[in-house]
Structure formats: C-alpha cells, structure tokens
Amino acid sequence: MAAKIFIDGEHGTTGLQIRTRMADRRDVELLSIPEAERRNAAMREDLLNSADIAILCLPDEASKEAVSMLSGNNKVRVIDTSTAYRIDPDWAYGFAEMDKAQGDKIRSARYVANPGCYPTGAIGLIRPLTAAGILPTTYPASVNAVSGYTGGGKQMIAQMEDSSREDSISANNFLYGLTLKHKHVPEMKIHGGLDRAPLFSPSVGRFPQGMIVQVPLFLDDLKDGATIEGIHKALVEHYAGQNIVTVVPFEDGAKLPRIDAEELAGKDTMKLFVFGNPATGHVNLVALLDNLGKGASGAAVQNMDLMLSA
Numbered sequence: 001m002a003a004k005i006f007i008d009g010e011h012g013t014t015g016l017q018i019r020t021r022m023a024d025r026r027d028v029e030l031l032s033i034p035e036a037e038r039r040n041a042a043m044r045e046d047l048l049n050s051a052d053i054a055i056l057c058l059p060d061e062a063s064k065e066a067v068s069m070l071s072g073n074n075k076v077r078v079i080d081t082s083t084a085y086r087i088d089p090d091w092a093y094g095f096a097e098m099d100k101a102q103g104d105k106i107r108s109a110r111y112v113a114n115p116g117c118y119p120t121g122a123i124g125l126i127r128p129l130t131a132a133g134i135l136p137t138t139y140p141a142s143v144n145a146v147s148g149y150t151g152g153g154k155q156m157i158a159q160m161e162d163s164s165r166e167d168s169i170s171a172n173n174f175l176y177g178l179t180l181k182h183k184h185v186p187e188m189k190i191h192g193g194l195d196r197a198p199l200f201s202p203s204v205g206r207f208p209q210g211m212i213v214q215v216p217l218f219l220d221d222l223k224d225g226a227t228i229e230g231i232h233k234a235l236v237e238h239y240a241g242q243n244i245v246t247v248v249p250f251e252d253g254a255k256l257p258r259i260d261a262e263e264l265a266g267k268d269t270m271k272l273f274v275f276g277n278p279a280t281g282h283v284n285l286v287a288l289l290d291n292l293g294k295g296a297s298g299a300a301v302q303n304m305d306l307m308l309s310a
C-alpha cells in the first residue's frame with residue numbers, strides 16, 4: 001500500500017519543491033490541503049493525523065504547533081524542515097552522509113530534523129575534519145556563504161522579483177545577518193563537532209537557486225603535520241561509498257578559474273572542493289549545492305525514502 005504523505009506548508013517554497021519531486025511516484029500517496037485552506041488549523045490537524053509521514057515546511061512556530069497537533073498520536077512520523085528541532089536530541093539530524101551511522105538513525109527515527117541549507121555545506125566540510133582530529137574542536141572557524149534568493153522563502157522571492165513592492169530589494173548581492181546571531185549557528189557548532197561556535201556571514205545573490213559555502217583555514221593552526229592533501233584525503237575517505245556528496249579531485253579543483261553558485265541548481269547533490277596554497281598555508285574549503293536541493297527539499301525526500309525503507 002502506498003505510504004500517505006502530508007506536506008504541511010505544501011504551497012510554500014520548500015513544500016512546492018517536495019511536491020514536484022514526488023509528482024510521478026506511485027509508492028506514495030500525497031494528502032493535500034487546498035491553498036486557500038493552508039492555515040485552517042482543523043483541516044491541518046486532520047491531515048497531519050491521517051499521514052504515515054508528515055513533512056513540515058513551515059516557519060518554526062508553526063512547526064511546533066503542527067508537532068503539538070500530533071501529541072496524542074504515536075504512529076505518524078515527522079520530517080521538519082524548520083530550525084525548531086535541529087539540535088533537539090530526541091530528533092535525528094537528517095544529514096545521512098554526516099557519519100556512517102546517520103543513515104540508519106534516520107531510517108528508524110520517528111522524528112527527523114532536516115538540516116539547514118547553509119549548515120549542510122558547513123557541516124559537510126567541517127565534521128569529517130573534526131572527526132579525523134585534523135581540525136581542532138576549538139578552532140576559530142568562519143563560514144562565509146552566498147545563497148540563491150529562494151532561501152528566504154515566499155517573502156524574499158517577492159522582494160527580489162517585484163520591484164513595485166515597498167520593501168523590494170534592488171541589490172544584486174547583499175550581506176545580512178550582520179549582528180552575527182544567525183539561527184543556523186547552533187546546528188553548525190553541534191553537528192560540526194566544534195566546541196567553539198563558528199563565525200557565520202551569509203549573503204544572497206540575484207539568482208533563484210544555488211549556494212556556495214566557504215570555510216577558510218590556516219594549516220599552521222590545524223593538527224601538527226596537517227597538509228592540504230591530507231585534508232582532501234580525509235574528505236574523500238569520509239564520503240566514499242555514496243554518490244550524493246562528492247569530493248572534487250584535488251588536481252581538477254586546482255585548474256578551475258571560478259565556481260558558479262548556480263552549477264547545482266535543480267540537483268539534489270553536493271560537491272566539495274579543497275583549495276590551498278602550500279607556500280602560505282592558506283586553505284579554502286568550498287561546498288556547492290542547491291539551497292532547495294540537498295539544502296532543503298531534496299534532502300527531505302532523501303530522508304523520507306530512508307524512513308520508508310525501514
């Protein structure tokens with residue numbers, strides 16, 4: 001029998017992309033709420049409780065409300081795409097490739113917290129190196145990133161695309177999160193295996209989907225004897241045996257003149273690069289992904305598939 005899936009928030013940016021990814025599937029039955037009723041609490045509660053898996057594509061507070069609507073139900077499994085549960089120990093963090101045991105944790109979990117888009121890149125670069133002891137957990141890490149504007153959901157899409165709005169944004173590329181208190185920092189620290197919170201500086205570009213996340217490092221401040229090649233090897237070994245997160249061969253990366261933030265738009269994979277200058281000991285780790293692919297909707301479908309395979 002087809003598994004029943006309800007996407008709460010199906011008419012929003014992340015929800016719509018999950019729906020598109022499931023459109024041709026026969027192994028799942030999508031329970032749907034009409035767009036005009038998307039905030040009808042009674043209808044949502046009924047649909048949430050009728051699903052085998054509920055995927056929440058809502059702001060944090062609405063996600064918490066949806067979870068409370070399931071409080072008397074011990075059957076429905078939940079994937080939440082918001083920030084609400086990403087560092088909650090009762091929820092499995094939905095980044096299957098982050099270590100060898102994570103796929104099985106997601107497969108058997110009742111509650112799965114889908115990772116943030118920026119943290120997917122940052123944790124994907126940092127965690128294998130803290131796990132290997134190459135990156136000290138007290139390292140003063142920085143995470144600098146640019147996202148496509150769909151990362152800001154329906155509101156930012158309208159601000160970027162409709163110049164007649166009072167709150168329209170005319171910039172082609174802007175920094176934000178200038179108070180350095182971004183909601184993604186706690187999950188980067190905890191799931192990155194860091195004891196010291198990274199300094200995170202996000203930005204947005206005038207393109208709908210795509211993302212570059214950069215983590216610059218100084219070789220001198222890593223484990224004694226750390227090399228650029230050793231960092232690359234640790235990432236290659238960590239991601240061996242799967243094809244969603246790939247590490248670009250060192251020599252191929254070294255020949256690139258530039259990296260296009262939109263290269264993986266529409267794809268659910270992530271590419272990692274290691275760049276370095278042995279003369280200065282400067283290293284730059286780079287993750288390339290689609291903020292709505294491996295950064296959100298693609299990851300949610302991947303997690304749903306793992307849960308359905310239990």
Ligand SMILES: NC(=O)C1=CN([C@@H]2O[C@H](COP(=O)(O)OP(=O)(O)OC[C@H]3O[C@@H](n4cnc5c(N)ncnc54)[C@H](OP(=O)(O)O)[C@@H]3O)[C@@H](O)[C@H]2O)C=CC1
Nearest residue numbers: 009011012013014057058059062081082150151153154296
């Ligand atoms: N966009 C992205 O790249 C990423 C987003 N996420 C996360 O996914 C979640 C959804 O984001 P996104 O899709 O971008 O946001 P959108 O604003 O595009 O969509 C959110 C949807 O939820 C609906 N909604 C809001 N409040 C309620 C409520 N109280 N009850 C029912 N429905 C409600 C909205 O309806 P209405 O139109 O009426 O406001 C809208 O349809 C967020 O938590 C975000 O952090 C995660 C990774 C990346």
Ligand SMILES: CC(=O)N[C@@H](CCC(=O)OP(=O)(O)O)C(=O)O
Nearest residue numbers: 081115116117118147151152204
């Ligand atoms: C460009 C933009 O505004 N991005 C959002 C992050 C994307 C998002 O809200 O979702 P996740 O937290 O699940 O990644 C922000 O910085 O708040």
